Amino acid sequence: MQANALRRGMNLWPPLLFAGIRIRRISDDFRAVDVELRERFYNRNYVGCHFGGSLFAMTDPFWMMMVMRNLDLSYTVWDRSATIDFLRPGRGTVRAEFRLDAQALDDIRTNTAAEDARYLKTFSVDIVNDDAQTVARVTKTLHIRRKPDTRSRIGG
DSSP states (O other), X not given: OOHXXXXXXXXXXXHHHTTTEEEEEEOTTSSXXXXXXXXXXXXXXXXXXXXHHHHHHTTTTHHHHHHHHHSOTTXXXXXEEEEEEEOSOOOSXXXXXXXXOHHHHHHHHHHTOSTTOEEEEEEEEEEEOTTSOEXXXXXXXXXXXXXXXXXXXXXX
C-alpha cells in the first residue's frame, strides 16, 4: 500500500479517528510520519488538558510500522514495551514527528545477522505544543528478529 493511501485509511481507523488524532504526512519511503492531536471537548481530561491516553495513542503504531516498511519481509517486528513521560500540561494542538534514519536500520540489520538473534531497539518521540515545548516523551522498544526460514540466507 502506498504511503498516502495508508495515511487516508489510518485517519479513518476508529482508535485514531475518535480520539481526534490526524496523520498529516507519511513520506513515500516510510521514514517520516507527522501526527497531530487537536484539543477537543472529547479528548480532554478532568483538569482540561489533553487526555494522556490520547497522547499515547497518537504515537502507538508508527515506529513499528516504519521499521516494518523499511526492512524486507524476512523480519518480524513487534512492539515490546512503551513508556510515556508527561512533562507539562498538553493544551491546544500537539504534534509528534517520527524520523527513521539509515543508521537505525543498519543497526537493526547488524544486530539481527547472527543465527537466532533477537534485538530490542528503542526509539523515542517528543510530543510538542504550538510553542515547541515538549509536552510528553514516548519511548517504544521494538522486538526485531529474522524469520526462522530466512536465517540461513543472511548475507546471501
